[in-house]
Amino acid sequence: MSTKYKRLSIQSHRGFPLHLPENVVVEILLRLPVKSLVRFRYVSERWCSLISDPRFAKSQFRRASERSQRLLISSRSGIRSLDCEAPFEDSSTPSVHVVPFQKRGRYVSIIGSCNGLVCVSLYSHRDFYIWNPSTGNYRKLPDPGISLHGRKYWHGFGYDPCTDDYKLLVANFRMPPSRGSEGKVFSFKRYSWKRIPRGLEDPGYTEDSAGILCNGSLHWYLQLFPEPLSEQ
Structure with missing residues (x-):
């Protein structure tokens, strides 16, 4: 038959x-x-x-x-992927992602993710990569050309629907504040950095330098400390 x-x-x-x-x-x-x-x-x-x-x-x-959502977890041991809809008894999660550009002695830090693309940096926070975990493809971005070591810095990665472009924000806040600050935005369409013309003011203390993309805008969690009462 x-x-x-x-x-x-x-x-x-x-x-x-x-x-x-x-x-x-x-x-x-x-x-x-x-x-x-x-x-x-x-x-x-x-x-x-x-x-x-x-x-x-x-x-x-x-x-x-629409079918599934995955959560990326970054640690010193590497990057793991967790299926948010998988049952707790599922032994196949979380899975370990092999980061092809990771260097020995430098752990990978996730800056942000959008539309399946992940922006990461190495420990130095000067080497930025755009990585597609599904395909394994990645691209190293040019050096932003501003100093981030030993200073307070912010990052942010997201998609701009107005220009149909992915962008990465890198900014630092120098100490003391009188020395000013620097900020640059990387455009994937132009594949170049552009300096933010206006100076940036330090808005307060933040526990994480990576911004959260929501409704097309980047957001940071801030903690403002009240000014001490002056003695009368």
Whole structure:
């Protein structure tokens, strides 16, 4: 029976049109995992162009994010990924991510994430990388050219829908405040840093230098200390 079934399948396949409309191909590819899409880029030049298109990547990520949410946890031992919808008894979580650009003796710090891209820095906070954990692709960013060592610094990574651009903010607050501060924004479209023309004022104490992206804007948690009462 299995032999007859195989012959029938071959005959049916020969009578089936080999060409599928492109919109059907796109819908099929959008439902595949990222690891499969990485391999399928080598099927043809057309598929490589289609899968590499930023619009396709956005649609694929939007569809994938509707199915599951993952949490990235950074520590000195590395970066782990946790499926937020997995049951507690699931032994497969959390999974360890191999960071291809991590150097010996330097732990990776997560600056922020957006649309499947993760912005990280090494311990020195001068080496910034954009990393796609799903594909393993990464790119090192140019040096911002401002001093961050030994100073109070802030970071922020996010997507600007007005310009359709990913941006990274790096700022420091020098001590004492009279010496001023520096701030730069990296644009992925221009692939260059741009200095913030106006000086930055230190708004107060923050426990984490990485900003949180919410509704298209970066936010930081601040703790303001009341001024001491003057003696009468």
